[in-house]
Amino acid sequence: MRIRLSFERQEGSGLCIMVDLLRASATITAALDQFREVIPVADIEEAVKYSRKGYPVAGERGGETVPGFIANSPIEVKNYSGDALVLTTSNGTRILESVKSHALVGCLNNLDAVAEAARELSDEVEVVMAGVNGRFAIEDFLCAGEIIAAIDGEMDEYAEASVLAVQDRSLVDDAIRRSRSAERLEGLGFRDDIEYCIRRNITGNVPVYRDGTVKLMEEIRRLH
């Protein structure tokens, strides 16, 4: 298994895992307990169009919930259910929309499940850290490191660095809690989301982005 780590953009064209720990990856992973699919859209205007058609819509900019939308929050989405949830976020949904073919969505909540799915689907995987508006985000790097360690394969140097960075889980948790993203979210009243996002392996959900929509891997298998 060959594993490479990239920032913000998929470099290759095969299977990738999009990692946006705070919070798009966790929100999508949780939402698929409540919705059959999540439709990621890059801009608020597009989300509003869906909203006018009656779709439930979630999203934020800079962490602040768009007025009238559901928060980009793995905790808050659990209060809603339906066929499809439309989601627009500052980073994660934008990165998904730029993916060339298909992507798994990875976070700490589904760490082992997403690693196992990657091993099953391909002998080569690219982990893509979302970052924050073009800037490196430590929470995505550390989450990527845990996922890459769980996949266990031949790594490029960037991937290896991320694995070396996650040898001590309590240091990882501290760094995530002290991250710029966590500080911003805490200031906006989303402290519980940070604690939720840090939890490992609380779900077997493996979201798969393909053809503009995200569904559970088992749902895609059922349909094909």
Ligand SMILES: O=C(O)[C@H](CS(=O)(=O)O)OP(=O)(O)O
């Ligand atoms: O809503 C979030 O947690 C972040 C906000 S920010 O861009 O880090 O300010 O968006 P996400 O797309 O989930 O990184």
Ligand SMILES: [Mg+2]
């Ligand atoms: Mg983020």
